[in-house]
Amino acid sequence: MAKSATKDDIRNLGEDADDLVAAEEFLALDAPPGPRSKPIVEATVVYLGGHPHYSCSMRGRIFEERAEQEDGTVTVKKSVADAGFTKYVFETHDRLGRLERRRVMPARAPVGARGRPYAVVQHPDHIMRFDEGIRYREDGRIERFLVLFTGAERDRSKRLMDEYAARVRRYRQREQEELEDTTAGSSVRAV
Secondary structure (H helix, E strand, O other): OOOOOOHHHHHOOOOOHHHHHHHHHHHHHHOOOOHHHOOOOOEEEEEOOOOOEEEEEEEEEEEEEEEEOOOOOEEEEEEEEEEEEEEEEEEOEOOOOOEOHHHEOOOOOOHHHOOOEEEEEOOHHHHHHHHHOEEOOOOOOEEOEEEEOOOOOHHHHHHHHHHHHHHHHHHHHHHHHHHHHHHHOOOOOOO
């Protein structure tokens, strides 16, 4: 198996080294964000709609591998997978109509979120989708959500999520431009 070249190896090539390094960085930006490059962050997603039994499913899961060490401690390794589905339930009442207090935001929450149902979300694609809102094709309505980063890792989680969202947007924009370039030269229209 061949050893991959590092930036230092490329710089030692001579006058074309800057072009090669720039091309290498450009190719890295063009790659679609795969499961290994997705950060696992924890966000609280608050449902701002009015349906008392709202739930939704999204493609992708967070897998947890638990391993017990010799000293009895348990380590958890989390990974993002695009396979499978995750269901988010934003119910405020149980089947008998009683208020589910453990599923609603407490009084110390931000003003717009108090008393609203919430779910803890770790998958970055799901966080992005909740942040954008979920549009329904049947009637065009949009369900709105409030994404909150809380806890000790709040600033780090927000920064990682912003970087990931920017990378995904760049990739989607590049894909869209390539599609437009491809369809502009052909007689077939994009749907």
